[in-house]
Amino acid sequence: MGAPVTVMENACTLLTPGPLTTSEGVRQAMQKDWCTWDEDYLALVRDIRSRLSGLASADPRSYTAVLLQGSGTYGVESVLGTAIPPAGKLLVLANGAYGQRIGMIARTLGIRHTLLEFPETSPIDLVAVDEILSSDPSLTHVAAVHVETTTGLLNPVAELGRIVRESGRSFILDAMSSFGGIPMDLREIGVDFAVTSANKCLQGVPGFCIVLARPAALEASEGQACSLSLDLHDQWRTMETQGGKWRFTSPTHAVSAFHKALLELDEEGGIPARHRRFCENQVLVAEGMTALGFRLLISPQWQSPIITTFLVPDDLPGFDFATFYRWMKQSGFLIYPGKLTQVDSFRIGNIGQVDSAVLKRFLEAAEKCLFRFREQSTKPLGRERREKE
Numbered sequence: 001m002g003a004p005v006t007v008m009e010n011a012c013t014l015l016t017p018g019p020l021t022t023s024e025g026v027r028q029a030m031q032k033d034w035c036t037w038d039e040d041y042l043a044l045v046r047d048i049r050s051r052l053s054g055l056a057s058a059d060p061r062s063y064t065a066v067l068l069q070g071s072g073t074y075g076v077e078s079v080l081g082t083a084i085p086p087a088g089k090l091l092v093l094a095n096g097a098y099g100q101r102i103g104m105i106a107r108t109l110g111i112r113h114t115l116l117e118f119p120e121t122s123p124i125d126l127v128a129v130d131e132i133l134s135s136d137p138s139l140t141h142v143a144a145v146h147v148e149t150t151t152g153l154l155n156p157v158a159e160l161g162r163i164v165r166e167s168g169r170s171f172i173l174d175a176m177s178s179f180g181g182i183p184m185d186l187r188e189i190g191v192d193f194a195v196t197s198a199n200k201c202l203q204g205v206p207g208f209c210i211v212l213a214r215p216a217a218l219e220a221s222e223g224q225a226c227s228l229s230l231d232l233h234d235q236w237r238t239m240e241t242q243g244g245k246w247r248f249t250s251p252t253h254a255v256s257a258f259h260k261a262l263l264e265l266d267e268e269g270g271i272p273a274r275h276r277r278f279c280e281n282q283v284l285v286a287e288g289m290t291a292l293g294f295r296l297l298i299s300p301q302w303q304s305p306i307i308t309t310f311l312v313p314d315d316l317p318g319f320d321f322a323t324f325y326r327w328m329k330q331s332g333f334l335i336y337p338g339k340l341t342q343v344d345s346f347r348i349g350n351i352g353q354v355d356s357a358v359l360k361r362f363l364e365a366a367e368k369c370l371f372r373f374r375e376q377s378t379k380p381l382g383r384e385r386r387e388k389e
């Protein structure tokens with residue numbers, strides 16, 4: 001038998017883009033067991049769906065919310081596998097790992113597609129998108145990521161949406177790490193399908209994803225799905241006709257937690273208030289870390305209020321991320337490694353139940369860590385090191 005696993009008594013603050021630090025209320029909402037067919041549970045699901053439609057657009061009837069078991073990627077895969085007909089062709093716009101993942105899904109599902117790539121540090125180039133849509137009439141759908149969580153870069157979706165709409169194509173938006181944290185009206189952008197997750201800006205726990213779709217676009221996709229469990233149309237039909245029932249067993253505790261999270265979003269003042277908090281958090285972290293000597297990867301012009309990428313300082317002798325991570329964890333903060341293909345970096349997320357008070361403590365802890373690094377690199381050889389040599 002292996003050694004027993006020890007879990008830290010006091011949980012760390014998660015400075016990650018999800019799963020993230022949830023509120024006491026959200027965690028408490030998981031203390032009860034639910035029957036998936038019971039009317040109380042179905043009423044909860046119906047209320048969640050109607051609240052999500054309200055968050056999607058000023059005209060709530062224009063978007064229907066489909067809840068689907070699994071993480072965010074399952075939602076993206078269900079949209080691609082359900083909405084794009086066999087004769088369709090998808091344009092994938094990628095300036096980071098999540099855009100690349102959309103391309104990977106298309107490849108895996110055998111969906112005809114073109115992958116248009118851009119550097120990780122610059123937004124999607126609208127001129128290039130316009131050009132390819134004009135030159136390839138066989139393209140029927142366009143998929144893009146709103147906030148590229150790889151870097152924290154915010155893509156220009158309003159302009160992109162206009163180009164896609166004017167070209168008569170269908171628009172699929174990965175709004176995973178933006179929906180609920182950045183004000184947007186999906187109808188104004190011209191989105192046909194948007195995908196988000198329970199455990200990002202909406203501050204629930206992991207367990208399911210959310211697709212916000214124009215009902216007509218969903219209607220048109222009937223019978224097209226290339227998967228049974230990820231058949232978005234069938235999932236929607238069942239929810240609509242059976243009073244909020246999911247086709248297969250749903251993550252009841254996560255659903256209950258999510259309902260509480262939506263009530264708390266309302267109490268906070270809705271998406272505009274949450275956006276203000278996230279913006280304040282991001283500025284605090286970016287300015288504080290910059291003052292400590294870290295450099296920003298993304299130009300402030302394209303920086304989202306969700307997560308920030310910092311370059312590992314090369315003028316700080318002895319700095320290494322693994323040690324930094326360990327020390328920060330001992331101080332009560334979980335930070336996020338980098339995901340860049342080109343440069344050495346790490347990320348600090350500022351979504352979830354965190355505010356400036358928490359982040360000030362985080363910055364103090366980070367400063368102490370840097371002090372330890374400096375101390376280590378200037379200290380004369382200690383006994384331990386002398387003995388080794």
Ligand SMILES: *Cc1c(COP(=O)(O)O)cnc(C)c1O
Pocket residue numbers: 017018071072073074098145147148149174176177197
């Ligand atoms: C989190 C995230 C996803 C989905 O990731 P999962 O691990 O499947 O939840 C997709 N796109 C973006 C931009 C994300 O931030």
